[in-house]
Amino acid sequence: MISILVPIYNCNVYPLVLELHKQCSDCGINFEILCQDDASQSNLNIFNKNVNALSDCSFVSLKENIAHRENRNSLAEQAKYQYLLFIDGDSIIIDNNYIKKYIDNLPDFDVIYGGRLHPEKCPSENQKLRWKYGRFIEDKTSENRRKKPYKSLLFNNTVIKKDCFNKVKFDKNIKKYGHDDTQLSYQLNLLQVKINHIENPVEHGDIDTNLDYLNKTKESLENLISLYQEEKIDVEFVRLIQLYYFLKKTKSAFIISKLYAVFEKSLLKNLTGNNPNLLAFNMFRVGYLCTIN
Structure with missing residues (x-):
């Protein structure tokens, strides 16, 4: 059974x-x-x-x-x-x-x-x-x-x-x-x-601690891009890959990566604090996504 x-x-x-x-x-x-x-x-x-x-x-x-x-x-x-x-x-x-x-x-x-x-x-x-x-x-x-x-x-x-x-x-x-x-x-x-x-x-x-989850999120995003680049997953199947593809195509990823570098410390301070904001988390994910080569 x-x-x-x-x-x-x-x-x-x-x-x-x-x-x-x-x-x-x-x-x-x-x-x-x-x-x-x-x-x-x-x-x-x-x-x-x-x-x-x-x-x-x-x-x-x-x-x-x-x-x-x-x-x-x-x-x-x-x-x-x-x-x-x-x-x-x-x-x-x-x-x-x-x-x-x-x-x-x-x-x-x-x-x-x-x-x-x-x-x-x-x-x-x-x-x-x-x-x-x-x-x-x-x-x-x-x-x-x-x-x-x-x-x-x-x-x-x-x-x-x-x-x-x-x-x-x-x-x-x-x-x-x-x-x-x-x-x-x-x-x-x-x-x-x-x-x-x-x-x-x-x-x-x-449930992961805030810092552990952020580190896992980074590794997860890196893995997602690898899956896409190795053609193990289709661009249409994951919204983050669709976004990544669009930002690369429109050459916006470079600008976002520079903005991420400026605001990274502020985002991390919020996300590792006592009241993390989910909008800030999405900004962190998109920003980090754009830094991945």
């Missing part, structure tokens, strides 16, 4: 697995839960080892880091069932019928995405940028996601048929952070697989 694949890096996955195990058992389905830590050498793995005491569950800690994309690929290769549920180790299950909702929606679709939510209250002022962007920009209802089914797809909290995943997989040659979901969604778009968006979100548990 279903293989639940949980890539881990430095987090305690046992409470998540315990809830997933309970719900799968209550549904009376054939299942397995495979957890794989990407050589984090975390002290939290002491708790993660308890996963091995649960029926049809396993936890493994890799000796060498293979990066998040290849960790997902590796888990998929080990999976023995037809359906794969990808769920990140820092996710929080917020619905007692979470597994049942997926099981009820499996027929007739190659991919099913349940969505993601951020908590109603920000955990701390030092996490406000990631929390704001997640809660007010990224979090979408299934109705909104269905309007652009491929572009609204993330691979945390997604069920995909194994034979479908094997046609695409995550690009193991790319090591930088970011847009692995975008690239895979683009490949699924080319294949025109059947996607369903349902209301079955998990909560984003481990």
Whole structure:
């Protein structure tokens, strides 16, 4: 029936697995839960080892880091069932019928995405940028996601048929952070697989600090441009690439890069502060995008 694949890096996955195990058992389905830590050498793995005491569950800690994309690929290769549920180790299950909702929606679709939510209250002022962007920009209802089914797809909290995943997989040659979901969604778009968006979100548990998120954003933008330049993604598939292409074509990127250099410190001061502004974040992203060669 279903293989639940949980890539881990430095987090305690046992409470998540315990809830997933309970719900799968209550549904009376054939299942397995495979957890794989990407050589984090975390002290939290002491708790993660308890996963091995649960029926049809396993936890493994890799000796060498293979990066998040290849960790997902590796888990998929080990999976023995037809359906794969990808769920990140820092996710929080917020619905007692979470597994049942997926099981009820499996027929007739190659991919099913349940969505993601951020908590109603920000955990701390030092996490406000990631929390704001997640809660007010990224979090979408299934109705909104269905309007652009491929572009609204993330691979945390997604069920995909194994034979479908094997046609695409995550690009193991790319090591930088970011847009692995975008690239895979683009490949699924080319294949025109059947996607369903349902209301079955998990909560984003481990929210980055402001500075960490800014650094990840920079690396993500660099990776996005690389994907475009290597023709691994089409210009029309991502709005930021469309904007980048337009600014380059109109020779506006150079001017914006100079303006970014002038205002960078002011933007960073706001974005790493207690009340980051999302407009300032967009200005930061566009400005940094224009500095990438």
